[in-house]
Amino acid sequence: MSFRVRCFLVFLTFYVQGGLSRDYEANLGANNLLQRIKRQSKPSKPVLKVTDYHVRCSVVSRYAVTTVQSSVWNQLPVTKEAAFEVDLPSSAFISNFTITSNGKVYVAQVKERAAARKIYDAREIEKFRVAVSVPSGARMLFSLSYEELLPRRLGRYELSLGLRPGQPVQNLTLDVSITERTGISFIKVLPLKASRLLSNTAQGDVDAPASTHVERSATCARVRYSPTLQQQNSISSKGLNADFIIQYDVELRDLMGEIQVYDGYFVHYFAPRGLPVVPKDVIFVIDVSGSMIGTKIKQTKQAMSTILGDLREGDHFNIITFSDKVHTWRKGRTVRATRQNVRDAKDFVRRIIAEGWTNINAALLSAAQLVNPSSSTSSKLGSFRRVPLVIFLTDGEATIGVTAGDTILNNAKKALGSASLFGLAFGDDADFLLLKRLALDNRGLARMVYEDADAALQLKGFYDEVASPLLSDIQLSYLDDQAYDITRSLFPNYFQGSELVVAGKVKPGVKDFKVSMSAIDSKKHVKLENDVLLSHSNGNGTADSFDCSAGLEGISSFVHRLWAYFTIKELLLAKLNATDPAMQRLLADKATNLSLKYNFVTPVTSLVVVKPDEDEASPSPTTPKPTTAAAITTTVTTTTTAKTSAAIDGDPHFVVQLPKLHQNLCFTVDGRADDVLRLLEDPERGIIVDGHLMGAPSKHGVEDRSRTYFDQLTISSATGGSGDITITLSLDAVVVEGEGQDVLPINQQGSVRRQGVTVTVDNHRSCWIELAKDVRFLVLFHHYKHPSYLQMAHLGFYITDGRGLTASTQGLLGQFQHADMSVTAVRDYLDRGAHKEAISARGILRWGSEHMPVTLQDKTLKDTVRKRHTGKCWVVPKAELERLLGHPYESYVVDRV
């Protein structure tokens, strides 16, 4: 079990900075458990108009190049920030990003990264986000391109394109062309998918979204979708926010697959159809440690029950459960999947109880014994070959027995022999890295199972992919003197519905191309050889056999880029698999060089964007342009330049308490003087809290940085039959207005009760506001006896009891009221030196599907009960702020107090 904070955040404080030091205020509050809720929509403010939104995608032989373009127009009288966000598959590489403003094109540059970026993908999705200030009246065009090879899974390729313009758009189009030389066997457009959860609905005849046009011929297809404003509005008044999904498969009659050669590069797709399924020896290894208790074990049991029912008669299987101890369902061997055995196994699964620690090592060794029973039985295997598979599911780290990763890896590799190990990391606490390395070492692969309502379907889906082995130990070879720089060509298994892909370079002048394949099928070794005549596939940008031309722009470069894409992925995998640091460095270098050459944003490169607004802000044209790295984030460490990571603290600062950990979450919002911010809004209870910001002198050296404090707060509440009540707090008085008015000066003690609301001023220092049972706020008046130039009197606002607020509570602070957040510490990090602050740890903050990096720092906190003191605070970097808040600053600005 890893270090984990499951904090049900209840209590939250708000704070404005009061002096020269970086200090934060926190408050002590009552904790209670509240269920997690989805983020609510925030109050909306005028936003920039998106005039055009176009998604174009061209797929040539499974290689998809997608461009997302969005044009915004600032129709407002003031400068506003425009954010451009794209969700892209985490397997994709960004290959270009440009901003066009005023006829000028700003092209982002791909640069080397000092430390490899870690990808914490949320559901295999990465978020790209960049924000730019747009002057009044100006237009700006964002354009992002990314490339990916569509993998074949369960007999189809799936192309998923995000349509998330953020508002209804006049001119919204999606245009996809697919070109497959050997023919398209089917193509299907699914309904728009708003949720990323898998669903169980039968994949019958489902309707494509209205206004979808599909045209197809034998080898190509064109899909267009251009919903009108009305159609968009009928889906949601906030515009589309969904994935457009196309599934298709290709014809592949040649057993040897398809080979394409362009410009000295080749790609080989190997996916023979119609082979008999080879029976398997499958061992299910299931973590039943304490952390699985609850939903996870329930979902696992549910998935196992379906999976067991799907075993074929010829399959053999066994089940191992492990926590501190390892329990094997049938001792010593796998058993045939007879009806009776399956029934018994389901019974066994039903009775599983989760408790105890996690002994990964012992579990793996027990599994190995079952797939490689010592000699006596192995002679029989010759005639009835079965493919040994271990499906290993865990939700944690090794916590008992052998816990050192390297030892576990060594032991497993020795014991497992030729068995393939598939690691399933259930939830974010699982040691996914260990599972990946285990899989790399043992002929398998590792997957995340996201902790969500559809986890059982995810498990079943993964099992389905490996349920039908067709071939083992597949070696694809190309005659040595013809081909070189070949990607991996030896594969442990080929499963039904998948595809093996090899890319490489071809010597110039080669006229025909010899390829051979050797593998083991159900009974024997098979060997095939083929000559591929290059004249068929020799392309020059001209497309002889294609009968549609939309997708052919990149045809001559696609194999080339595919080779680079594939090679980079392999280099990064090999780096993960390597143990020698020098080798790791070399592999990273190679991957970096290739990424730079092909302009790919990969884990070893970053994207540097020159923003038009910053460009114009630079004092003289000769100074280097300030650059900001785009937040290619799923929680990726957002690359920030020195300029933005300097220790400038804007105000106001917010502190959210993570009660269980006795730590806080801190973030800073750069406010603007005279803005009124919506701090909290509970539409159901009719409670609203707004705060007015005043400007303060800038600190020396950072004159361009505004500083702001709250000098007025307005709390209003619908008190039912008796009408509304409004409490206005300023630096010298509290005014309570409802049926009549009371003024409480802050320099004396006093209390009023009106329409069920109690307001109590405690001489000079604080004011308690009890709106209802379980809704209590505290406002602190911060005055300085001998204020320095920078010390301004200001107000602090605290939710001391928010239990009575409903789940639909929103606002800058209100949204955290019922949030289920967790912080997981990350142990390995590399760029310690880059930060001035004393960072004592790094972690990942998770909130719903959002993940973001946070750093643990010591901060001066001010409590109501204690004087200033130092406390630990997980600080959310400024670059992630908008993601934390879910909306830009602007959307929290309301017009007037």
Ligand SMILES: *[C@@H]1O[C@H](CO)[C@@H](O)[C@H](O)[C@H]1NC(C)=O
């Ligand atoms: C990126 O797009 C811009 C504008 O279309 C183009 O000028 C530039 O060459 C592209 N860069 C790459 C590497 O494709």
Ligand SMILES: *[C@@H]1O[C@H](CO)[C@@H](O)[C@H](O)[C@H]1NC(C)=O
């Ligand atoms: C919509 O955008 C496309 C692509 O930029 C353009 O060709 C077309 O003229 C636009 N249509 C309208 C109605 O503005």
Ligand SMILES: *[C@@H]1O[C@H](CO)[C@@H](O)[C@H](O)[C@H]1NC(C)=O
């Ligand atoms: C990873 O390395 C091990 C040896 O350390 C090797 O046996 C295995 O094949 C490698 N896996 C891959 C996918 O390269």
Ligand SMILES: *[C@@H]1O[C@H](CO)[C@@H](O)[C@H](O)[C@H]1NC(C)=O
């Ligand atoms: C490719 O096209 C160019 C000009 O379009 C032509 O000169 C060349 O011979 C072509 N190459 C091949 C291999 O067809």
Ligand SMILES: *[C@@H]1O[C@H](CO)[C@@H](O)[C@H](O)[C@H]1NC(C)=O
């Ligand atoms: C990467 O490129 C640099 C600069 O071109 C070169 O010095 C280095 O040898 C290359 N590294 C590898 C591993 O190819």
